[in-house]
Amino acid sequence: NAGVTQTPKFQVLKTGQSMTLQCAQDMNHNSMYWYRQDPGMGLRLIYYSASEGTTDKGEVPNGYNVSRLNKREFSLRLESAAPSQTSVYFCASRRQERNTEAFFGQGTRLTVV
């Protein structure tokens, strides 16, 4: 059982380049999330999808877009990468929106130069 799988694990981008971070879960979870983690800042929510077909902004959505492709997959796109987007990105999923734990992927370490 793979759980939550993120690709790629590492990426270096030049300022202005675009890329898509991929996330897939095999637990039949309804809700999926993208967080970013910076030193001393904990985990901050970028976007989430409470169910297939819906997406909502989190705390730090600027500079990002998301697509809930189907129930399994939730991608995060950087259209024009900036150095401020250098971070570790985590995808997570939950069975339902209330009173359940979230399962996390292993993270994508992104550096924008």
Place this chain on the structure above:
Amino acid sequence: GESVGLHLPTLSVQEGDNSIINCAYSNSASDYFIWYKQESGKGPQFIIDIRSNMDKRQGQRVTVLLNKTVKHLSLQIAATQPGDSAVYFCAENWGRNTPLVFGKGTRLSVIA
């Protein structure tokens, strides 16, 4: 993975001692809380959860205490081991269709 721990509060504990990690949560309406453990280079892993209708919940070597009056959550780890060294996060949730909100984390360092 080490860079995400910079500037975090750090708790240093002798191996075999008990550890207490504290968390002040933000929303008095929060009704569900989770503790996560994050080891270097890995994603957060679930440790234990508690609902707001409880004050205490025990797991294997871990206990979570909830004080709703002062919006405080704590994680107690019994007989701390080197493998417990990690960053620990509390997370809260309120209402339907709202995501988990995480605290900034505490680094636990176990001295052998």
